[in-house]
Amino acid sequence: MVDALETAPRLAHQDLGAQVLQAWLDNAARVFYLSPLSVSVPRPGSAAAPARGGVPVLFPQFADQGVLPKHGLVRTAHWRLLQDTAAQGARQLRYELDMKPQDDANWPHAARLSLQVKSKLDELVFVLRVSNTGDQSFNWTGGLHPYFAVRDVLTSSATGLAGLGVQDRYDTDLRSQPPGDLCWTTQPFERLYEACPPVTLDAGGYSLRLSASGFDQWMVWNPGEAGARALADLPAGDWRRFVCVEPVCVTRPVLLAPGETFEGRLWIQVCRH
Structure with missing residues (x-):
């Protein structure tokens, strides 16, 4: 008898960060980028580090905003x-994952996080749940940080974002996404969108249809040629092999009263050209 795990879509994952590292869908298409220089096992005297790639979970603070x-x-x-x-x-x-008030003095709250991942031939679904298990309300920002593999970011594009309000790290005068497809250059790109509509990412050879619920913003990021030089765990030139399209809650932090649960979903569907 053939083991069910052998016939199901493959997932590589680790308990550090509950991080999905890779998923193989639809005739072995690799959905995510994973740096070969990532170090998941800590060196002596250093802390464990998440892998560069896959799908990190961000909680209870997005980026360095806190x-x-x-x-x-x-x-x-x-x-x-x-x-x-x-x-x-x-x-x-x-x-x-259970978080307790004594875990960190800067975030003294009790929470239970659950990450569920479901995959089949051409679809992948992530479900992140955050429950307030304490007796005090708290708010948080964060979400999921998928590194989507692309043939070349310089020839890739995304649709579905035109006209949305934006916050652009490198162009503070930009207020909305221009008409047409979103494309990338060699320059660093970091843009937070004010909504989270369905997006189609042309990855080269196939497209990824991305949709979300619960999360209310997309963050789109690529370090560009110059930004990549500062990332020690990214090989030279590999910045061209991914783009991050992240379902997040940033501008409007999620407030959870005791006993309340947040649920955010990300759907990924592989579509052949």
Whole structure:
């Protein structure tokens, strides 16, 4: 008898950060970029670091917008793997993490995070749940940070964002996304969109249809040629091999009262040209 795991879509993942590192869908298409220089096992005297690529989870702080480490506390935490199963050509993962008030003095709250990942032939679904398990309300920013693999970012494009309000790190005068397709150059790109409509990413040879719920903004990022030089875990030239289209909550932090749960979803569908 053939093992169900052998016939289901493949997923590579690690308990550090509950990070999905790679997914192979639709005739072995690799959905995510993963740097060969990533170091997931800490060197002596250093802390564990998330891999450069795949899908990091960002919580309870997006980027450096606060007093916590960049992108929060959970990327370097070891989550519990509760499920890794396959049936009828589908694969499911589920990780869980409990955060306690004493874990970090700068974020003294109790929360339970759950990340569920479902994959089948041409589709991948991420479900992030955040529950307030304490007796005080808290707010948070963050989301998912997928590194989507592309043949060459300089020939890739995205549709579905035209006309949206934006905050651009490198062009503070820009207020909305210009008409037409979004394209990239050799320059660093970091743009936060004011909404989260469906987006189609032309990855070269196939497209990825991206949609989200719960999350209310897209962040689109690529370090560009100059920015990549500052990333020690990124090989020279590899900045051209990915673009991050991230479903997040940033401008409007999520407020959770005791007992409340947030649920954010990301759907990824592979479409052949």
